[in-house]
Amino acid sequence: MHVLLVEDDALLGDGVSTGLEAHGFTVAWVTRAAEADRALASCHFDVVVLDLGLPDEDGLVLLRRWRRRRRDEPVLVLTARDRVAHRVDGLDAGADDYLVKPFDLNELVARLRALLRRAQGRAAPWIEYGRLRFDPGQQRVWLDQQPVSLARRERALLQALLQSRGRLLTVDELTDRVYGWTGGVESNALAVHIHNLRRKLGENLIETVRGEGYRLGSPP
Incomplete structure (x- = not known):
């Protein structure tokens, strides 16, 4: 958030x-x-x-x-x-x-x-997307009811995508949501987090729109 x-x-x-x-x-x-x-x-x-x-x-x-x-x-x-x-x-x-x-x-x-x-019009404290469940309060993620270990920035990125379901987010928007205004973010840092999320949660979870940004892809 x-x-x-x-x-x-x-x-x-x-x-x-x-x-x-x-x-x-x-x-x-x-x-x-x-x-x-x-x-x-x-x-x-x-x-x-x-x-x-x-x-x-x-x-x-x-x-x-x-x-x-x-x-x-x-x-x-x-x-x-x-x-x-x-x-x-x-x-x-x-x-x-x-x-x-x-x-x-x-x-x-x-x-x-x-x-x-x-x-967001949610009553439950967690967000579900296909076989994926994310609990922002506990900062925990499950896939097929099995816990998945994510780094802090990976969780922030996942939450940003889940909260903007279906909407395209630019690289600058995602960088702001993941890193805030800390500055000094390496140019490939976001790409590394996206690669890690795809590896852990499914290749199709995040869709790349070339030259524009990223959005949530198919549910796991």
Whole structure:
């Protein structure tokens, strides 16, 4: 899952980003509303974690603008504003969920996964594709009910393809979802992960569209 984290507190932002990555998320962390606008305009994100007390613009104003512009990414508001009226304002502004600081990281992770399930119209916590089952919560994969060992980047790539079932993803899109904004990614790294997934889960699982990108192929 590719997460945009909008949080100006350096200590909290670093902690949340590190914690989410440890749970298998790919995180892009920005500290200002203007940076969040640019990030959404240039990259696909599965969900946004939004602080309201940003230095250049109130988070609710930012959220309302996103919704007016028909931006439909699920948004979880993460804030110290803990009154009922604050929560009502956040939800009415277009937030999909609201979590008050201080919070437990495991609860944040569970809420983000629930948001993604709802956005994809799934009730089950896992994704099934033919004989393949992937559980984002446990970060585990089964083929024919037998566990398959995948590296972290391979799991991130598989999840991106399963979540975009049938849609073509460019190399840049997949690189963002697998590596985030870390930079310094070797040019053949994505191809290596795709080769490994095909070897472990079936040659036809990932379809190459030459000059354009990749998409999910035939179910195993």
